[in-house]
Amino acid sequence: ETGVTQTPRHLVMGMTNKKSLKCEQHLGHNAMYWYKQSAKKPLELMFVYSLEERVENNSVPSRFSPECPNSSHLFLHLHTLQPEDSALYLCASSQSLTGTQYFGAGTRLSVL
Amino acid sequence: GIQVEQSPPDLILQEGANSTLRCNFSDSVNNLQWFHQNPWGQLINLFYIPSGTKQNGRLSATTVATERYSLLYISSSQTTDSGVYFCAGNSGGSNYKLTFGKGTLLTVNP
Numbered sequence: 549e550t551g552v553t554q555t556p557r558h559l560v561m562g563m564t565n566k567k568s569l570k571c572e573q574h575l576g577h578n579a580m581y582w583y584k585q586s587a588k589k590p591l592e593l594m595f596v597y598s599l600e601e602r603v604e605n606n607s608v609p610s611r612f613s614p615e616c617p618n619s620s621h622l623f624l625h626l627h628t629l630q631p632e633d634s635a636l637y638l639c640a641s642s643q644s645l646t647g648t649q650y651f652g653a654g655t656r657l658s659v660l
Numbered sequence: 661g662i663q664v665e666q667s668p669p670d671l672i673l674q675e676g677a678n679s680t681l682r683c684n685f686s687d688s689v690n691n692l693q694w695f696h697q698n699p700w701g702q703l704i705n706l707f708y709i710p711s712g713t714k715q716n717g718r719l720s721a722t723t724v725a726t727e728r729y730s731l732l733y734i735s736s737s738q739t740t741d742s743g744v745y746f747c748a749g750n751s752g753g754s755n756y757k758l759t760f761g762k763g764t765l766l767t768v769n770p
Binding site: 606654 | 701703763
């Protein structure tokens, strides 16, 4: 148990669906992150939030829309995804932007 | 951004053996972290080690910042050590923007 909880653990969606991934951290951290892990590729940073403000959008397509309503919660809203978006999506948090990052168990997404 | 190279890409060990994993960076980093990803996808932070040496049980890590590399040592390996080991470091002027290597896939056989 890392203190970072992601739901759902698995998600299958069609290209026209809209869904959301949820991340919650119970560590009192101030920074939260979304990463994408595709097969045979390194983890790719998608978004970074610090104190609920987005500080990084790593050239992510607009079909991925993050939301950070407070420092404990982070969402990733998905719409009109493509099959190549199928991947493991990981959420992480850290006390500060330069601190140790703690990861959730991930959401394994399949886009049909 | 920086390039992160990990070696070896794959490693198979018998239980009880020792191993050394290496991570090279193309530029200096000051936010270097090692992670273990288990077969179910969970990433666990092992070390935050921008420089120097740290030990945690059977694991230890050393970073030589001036030479842009880090080593992870696993002693007396166990089957539960199996998984992928990643190193990551910051990129450019953003200390928080971690760039990950492709990982070392470790399999420890009983």
